[in-house]
Amino acid sequence: MKGRAANHHHGRANRAAGFTLLEVLGALALLALLLVGVYGGVRSAIHGVRSGSAAIARVDQIGSAQRFLRGELAQALAQPIAHTDNGRPIYFAGSAHEMRYVAPLPGYLGKLGPQLQVLKLVDDGKGGQRLELQLALLPPDGQPPKPLGEPQVLLDHIKDGGFSYRGRDAQNRELPWGADWADGSRLPQLVRIRLQPHGGYGWPELDVPLRVDPAAAVGRVGLLPGSMLSPGGVR
Template sequence: MRILQGARGFTLIEVMLAILLLAVLLAAAFGGIRSAVKGMHFGEDLMDRTNRLRVAQEFIRHQVSRILPLPFGQETGTGENLLFEGKRDLMRFVAPMPGYLSNGGAYVQTLELSNTRNGRQLLFNHWMLNGFDKDKLNKGDSEPVVLMDQVESGKFEYRKLDDQGELEDWSDDWDEPNLTPVMVRIELKMRKEALVGWPDMEIPLMLDVGAARQSNTVRFDDILPREGMAVPPNNASGSTR
């Protein structure tokens, strides 16, 4: 009589090895998917930061190059017109705003490097020239726009012509507020988290510098408001027409 023997099954060790191999394959697959997703997010962040940098530089170049020799105030004591305020971390000037961002006309505009917990930020703000009073500015009156963040350090520099018409060296302190500079330079060093670097900007003004020198004949009080606008306060006491 022949006895049929049952088929031999897997041993416990073989089952455990198969499960271990399957776990390794699944871990490798999930690791690959995670790396792909992480790489995709990094690429999207890099593209977003690059586009933001490009838009910020184009906007700054457009505004600074179109600075107008229009006064936004007067110096205390001397009564001289304030056409341009330039410091290492702030510049203030008058220029037209793009039509899609305003109602047209001249606006007082500022670029500023401001300190935050996550580094410095490049901020932009603007106010209508009519009725503008530098001494009455409040931070809550207008919310600045963050052009760039994750800035480690930076500075604004300015250049002018000497008496012989030659370009002088760059300076981070503009000492002739009744004149406009010939060129403006913006240097920023970005933090590692920013993912992008800031190419230094050297922006020549489209306006002839001679016009800025002649603009001293136009006083701040003589700028007439547009129809429907409030009349700016008379800061020069006792001035005559």
């Protein structure tokens, strides 16, 4: 009897010291739920960081494109990009989705001298547009411009956009805003770049003054009348 009581007491002690299968499974289930919650939180945090980084990168891209366009257009030069059939020089060509002009590039990129810059809104194949810049050297012997590499994307994921121009005609009459600049022997006084990026990012309407007027003087660079947007100039 004494031995049987001792064995019974030893069995109860073993059960008290261990866990049943149901207890182990329950603990594992709780641990799995805890790990799922932690993983979900970490994944949400990573997604938030990535979204924030992407938004910052997008804002930086838009700002860089605006600064580049404003700086380059403001430095447009009175240098011919082509000639008409009767030999008349063409200094600027502009339409609703493309413009051509000559300007010096900033920094080390400008060591090659003034270059033909072609800004173009092209279809991106995804239901939107992208703004591309193509650079080309202007040979001194009057040969056609030589492209420098592939076009560079200044801004992508654009829902809609266009260019418009304003200035004066050969009789110094003020012209209204238009989607085409017909008189290539003159530079427009103002270029407007309107873009609507995808994702709700803002693009303030960008009006850039061009300071140079090739018709203002012979053999030298002149300033456009009202180019500093004085009260009597174009607004």
